[in-house]
Amino acid sequence: MSTAIIRFHLIVFIKFLNVLIFFTIFLSASCARKPEFVFHNKQKILMGTVFEIKVFVDRKKFPPKRFEKIVQNAFLEIERLEKQMSEWIPDSPVSKISAAAGLRPVRVPEESLEVIKTALSVSSETGGAFDISFKPLGKLWNVKKRKIPPDKEEIKEALRLIGYENIVLDEKKGTVYLKKKGMSIGLGGIAKGYAAGKAAKVLKEKGIENFIINAGGDLYFSGSKNGKFWTTGIKNPDGGFFVKLKIKTDCAVATSGNYERFFIYKGKRYHHIIDARSGYPAYGLKSVTVISKNPALADAYATSFFILGYEKSLDIVRKKKDLAFIMVTEEGNILKSANFENMAAPLTWVSTGVL
Numbered sequence: 001m002s003t004a005i006i007r008f009h010l011i012v013f014i015k016f017l018n019v020l021i022f023f024t025i026f027l028s029a030s031c032a033r034k035p036e037f038v039f040h041n042k043q044k045i046l047m048g049t050v051f052e053i054k055v056f057v058d059r060k061k062f063p064p065k066r067f068e069k070i071v072q073n074a075f076l077e078i079e080r081l082e083k084q085m086s087e088w089i090p091d092s093p094v095s096k097i098s099a100a101a102g103l104r105p106v107r108v109p110e111e112s113l114e115v116i117k118t119a120l121s122v123s124s125e126t127g128g129a130f131d132i133s134f135k136p137l138g139k140l141w142n143v144k145k146r147k148i149p150p151d152k153e154e155i156k157e158a159l160r161l162i163g164y165e166n167i168v169l170d171e172k173k174g175t176v177y178l179k180k181k182g183m184s185i186g187l188g189g190i191a192k193g194y195a196a197g198k199a200a201k202v203l204k205e206k207g208i209e210n211f212i213i214n215a216g217g218d219l220y221f222s223g224s225k226n227g228k229f230w231t232t233g234i235k236n237p238d239g240g241f242f243v244k245l246k247i248k249t250d251c252a253v254a255t256s257g258n259y260e261r262f263f264i265y266k267g268k269r270y271h272h273i274i275d276a277r278s279g280y281p282a283y284g285l286k287s288v289t290v291i292s293k294n295p296a297l298a299d300a301y302a303t304s305f306f307i308l309g310y311e312k313s314l315d316i317v318r319k320k321k322d323l324a325f326i327m328v329t330e331e332g333n334i335l336k337s338a339n340f341e342n343m344a345a346p347l348t349w350v351s352t353g354v355l
Contacts, residue, residue, distance in 0.1 A: 036060060037226050040067040046078045047192055048088065049216030053199070056210040056225045070206045074199040081198060084112045085191040087135070087184070094187060098135075102181025107174050111194075112187075115296065116169055116176055119190050122300045123164035125316060129307040130300050131276040135184040136161045141281075143261045143272045155279035162276050189303055193252055194296035196220045218254040220295045221247045231347065234289050234328065242287075242328050244347040251322075251343055252295035256302040257287035275307045282307040286328040291343045293322035301325070310335050 040062070041054040053071050055062070062070075086092050093108040100106050108116070119132045136158040140150050150158075166179040178185065192215040200220055203211055210223030212230060221230045229246035236242050237259035247253070258281070262271035275282045288306040292298040305313040305325055317323050317337045324340040 035226075040064060040071075042068070042071045042075075044075045044078075046075065047082050047086065047195060047215070048188070049192065050214075051075065051078060051196075051199075051216070052212075052214040053203070054212045054214070055203070055208050056223070057208060062208065070203065070208060073206075074202040077198050077202050078195045081111065081191065081195045084109050085115060085187045085195075087186045087188070094185060097176050097178060098184035101178035101183040105168070105170065105173070105175035105177035108176055110174070113169065113171065113174055113176070115187055115190055115194050116167070116185075117171070118194075118296055119187065119300065120164055120167060120169060122190075122297065122304065126301075126304040126308060128164060128277050129275065130189065130304040131162060131164045132185045132187060132189070133162050133164055133167060133178070133183055134274070134276045135186045136182070137274055137276060137279060138186070138272075141270075141272065141274050143263050143270065146263055146270075148265050149270050149280075159276075159279050190296055190300045192216060192218055193220075193254065193294075193299050196252065197295040200295070218252065218295075218299050220252045222250045229345075232344075234287060234326065237286070242332070242334060243326070245344040246347055247344050249293075249343050251291050251293055252298035253289060253291050253344070254298035254302040255287055255289040256299075256306045258306075259286065273303060273306050284309055284330060286330055286332070288313075288328075289326045291324045291340070297323065313337075 035058040037056060038059045039054060039056055041052060043050055043052045053074060055067065057067070083089060083092060085094050087094050087098070089095060093106065093112050097106045097108065116132070119130070122130045123132070140154055140158045161180060161183050166183060167185065168177040168179065196213045196215045196218065197220065199213055200222060204222070210225065213220040219232060224230060229248060231244060231246050232253060233241035233244040234255060237257070256273055258269065258271040258273060262269050271281050273282050274280065285306055288302050290298050290302040290305060292301065301323065305327070310327060313325055314337060317325060317339065321339065324337045324343050326334060326336040326340055328334055
C-alpha cells in the first residue's frame with residue numbers, strides 16, 4: 001500500500017475519531033442529571049431562643065434523611081456551646097465565673113475564653129457601650145415586667161457592679177476573674193453569633209454551602225440560591241420594612257431596635273437597650289443593623305452602635321473592611337456606612353429619607 005493511501009486512511013480515521021469523541025461528549029452532557037434544588041429547614045430551641053437552619057441544596061445529593069443527620073450535628077454543636085456559655089445553666093463555666101466573683105479566678109474552656117476575649121475587645125473599642133458585665137443593670141431594667149423606670153439609687157447601685165475593666169482574663173492560665181463580689185456576666189449578646197458560626201462550619205464541612213442560620217433574629221447567610229441572592233429586610237415597627245436588602249457575600253446580619261421590648265411611662269418610651277455607662281436607655285435611633293463577616297461580632301456591634309450613634313460608629317467601621325451598618329433614626333431617616341453596599345445592596349427604600 002502506498003504512503004499516500006495510508007495517509008488518506010489515517011486522516012479519515014482521525015476525523016471519524018474526532019466525530020465519535022464529539023458525539024460521546026454531547027450525549028454524556030445531554031444525559032447528565034440536572035440538579036433538582038429544594039429547600040430543607042429545621043428548628044430547635046437553643047440558647048433561650050429559636051435556632052432555624054434553612055438550606056438550599058440538590059435534592060439528590062441531600063435528601064431529607066441526610067439533611068436531618070447533618071443539621072442534627074449542627075444543633076449538637078450549638079447545644080455543646082450553650083452548656084459552656086449559658087448564664088442560665090447553674091454549673092456552666094460562665095455561671096461559675098459569676099458565682100466566684102470577688103473570690104477567685106475560674107478556669108474555662110478555650111472557646112468560652114475566646115468569646116470573652118472578643119467581648120472585652122469590643123468593650124474596649126466602644127468605650128463600654130458593649131459590656132458583658134451588664135447583667136445587674138439588665139435585671140433591674142426588666143422591661144417585660146416594669147411599668148415605671150427604676151429610681152436613681154437603684155441604678156447607681158447596679159452601675160457599681162458593672163465595668164468590663166473589672167474582668168480579668170488570663171490567657172496563659174485559661175481563667176476569668178471578676179474583681180468585685182456581686183458582679184456577673186452574660187454572653188447573650190455575642191454567644192449566639194459565635195454558635196451560629198460554628199454551626200455553619202459543620203454544614204460546610206458536610207458539603208452544604210447555601211444556607212441561612214437564624215439565631216433568634218440574628219442571621220448568618222452563606223452562598224446563594226443557585227446564583228440568586230438571599231434577601232432580608234429591616235422591619236418598620238409601624239408595618240412593612242424600612243428597606244429590603246439582597247445579601248452579596250457570606251456574612252452575619254443583626255439588628256437592635258427600640259420597638260420590641262419597651263414600656264411607656266409619662267409619655268416617654270423606655271426600651272431594653274440600656275447604655276451601661278449611664279444606666280439609662282439610649283435614644284436617637286429606632287434601629288441599627290450591622291453586617292459582619294464574623295458572626296460573633298454582628299450582634300455585639302449592633303447593640304454598641306445603637307448606643308454610640310452614627311459618628312462614633314462610623315469611626316469604628318472605617319477601620320474594619322468586614323464590618324458595616326445601616327441605621328434608622330427616630331424620624332425614619334436612614335444612615336449607612338460607606339461600605340454597606342459592598343456587602344448588601346438595597347432592593348427598595350421605604351424610608352422618609354436616605355442619607
